[in-house]
Amino acid sequence: MKTTSLTAALVLAASSTLAQQTGITLGMQLEPPHLDPTGAAAAAIDEVVYANIYEGLTRFGPDGSVLPALAESWEISDDGLSYTFTLRSGVTFHDGAAFTADDVAFSLDRARAEDSTNAQKALFAAIDDVNVIDDTTVEITLLDPDGALLFNLAWGDAIIIDDSDVETIQQNPIGTGPFKFDNWYQGDRIEISAYPDYWGEPAKLTQATFKFISDPTAAFAALMAGDIDAFPVFPAPENLPQFEADPRFSVIVGSTEGETILAMNNQNGPLADVKVREAIAHAIDRQAIIDGAMFGYGTPIGTHFAPHHPAYIDLTDLSEYDPEKSKALLAEAGYPDGFSTTLKLPPPSYARRGGEIVASQLRAVGIETEITNLEWAQWLEEVFRGKDFGLTIVSHTEPMDIGIYARPDYYFQYDDPAVQALVAGLAAVTDPEDRSAILKTVQETIARNYVNAYLFQLAKTGVADARIKGLWENSPTQANDLTAVYWEE
Secondary structure, eight states, X not given: OHHHHHHHHXXXXXXXXXHHTTEEEEEESSOOSOSOTTSOOOXXXXXXXXXXXXOOSEEEOTTSOEEESSEEEEEEOTTSOEEXXXXXXXXXXXXXXXXXXXXXXXXXXXXXXXXXXXXXXXXXXXXXXXXXXXXXEXXXXXXXXOTTHHHHTTSGGGOOOOGGGGGGXXXXXXXXXXXXXXXXXXXXEEXXXXXXXXXXXXXXXXXXXEEEOOOHHHHHHHHHHTSOSEETTOSOGGGHHHHHTOXXXXXXXXXXXXXXXXXXXXXXXXXXXXXXXXXXXXXXXXXXXXHHHHTTOSEEOSSSSOTTSTTOOOOGGGGOOXXXXXXXXXXXXXXXXXXXXEEXXXXXXXXXXXXXXXXXXXXXXXXXXXXXXXXHHHHIIIIIITOOOSEEEEEEOSTTOGGGGGOTTSTTOOOOHHHHHHHHHHTTOXXXXXXXXXXXXXXXXXXXXXXXXXXXXEEEEEEEETTEXXXXXXXXXXXXXXXXXXXXX
């Protein structure tokens, strides 16, 4: 009897281990406001659903390349005005409905509609029409050639949905991806599991849980206790050396598309004056923020562009740390004694910790800030949508998003016809050198207009159980892509 009990216990333990190795629990600092990537700008939405639940015609690979997804191939007309996509056959949504070209037309027409709430509606501006040829063939015609179309279609904002799911998409997403949505326990976690009828290579994991832990100390404790298997963007960089020294963990440091900025409301009081904005930019010691808030992880930037992009230019010297110059500019602008404004901070540690340092640096030149810590939903409502702020710190993690400076209604409200014309013209340019020249001009224009103070490119500092393989090292887009993740035996 004793032997039988011991054997049973060993079998049970072995079964438990095997079960654990086909499931994973990932930590995330922010909980998404909902699960519709076509209806909000919050990165946390894509971090759950991108490539896992939802797919588009194309998708980003881990190195940022654009790969086929629901479209297995495409042909481009000689004049660049027509893209004909051949769709994959045998694809179904997670409710069993068949995926067809009608779903592509519905999704792209919805995204570019006049009343669309898509946060990246500009991605679809070049589309003139979406024509269904047959169930597996769809043609997209353009108003003008758009060299970025395949790139734009890879964004989470361009995922393909079934029209019958629109009403429930925010709480019950139904996509075509390798994982299907199971449960959302608000304030705690989201659970997904492998979709057995997936059209492509099945996921190696059978189940995944996204666990929301906003407090860095709690995140550290959860990893150490084994409650979390991986934290792809670990919020407490000061703990990374400790994880590196522990063989149970691997530390994965890479780059992101996240330009971290001190965003300024260009229509708010003194901040409407470019001299004031320049004064703020010169009051900021970027390296002190990188060292103090990110423990050295981060790359200084002087404009809103990723340093790893071929078209990047280093413009940090335009806003080098110079408090005396900052004071002189404030005097020229009519604020010799400084002024007061608000500094509203979302939850990520780069913002909360960076905000304290920024406030101190601004105080040194006479600018007082009233700091308000906001929850993510509050920040989206009050700052992003409501534009009720003076200053804020946030990381813009969308790839190639410099086009936001051509949108005068965007939350920092920069209205510059010259930049708007440059960005509009960029869409029609396909030559790489010509595109690079335009991108450099836009970078320099916004840097010289001090639209925002540009701080650093966010590093991707992940921590995972050392047996987990396949997590993305870099973040070419906002995603926790689990399609290639597995436990090493």
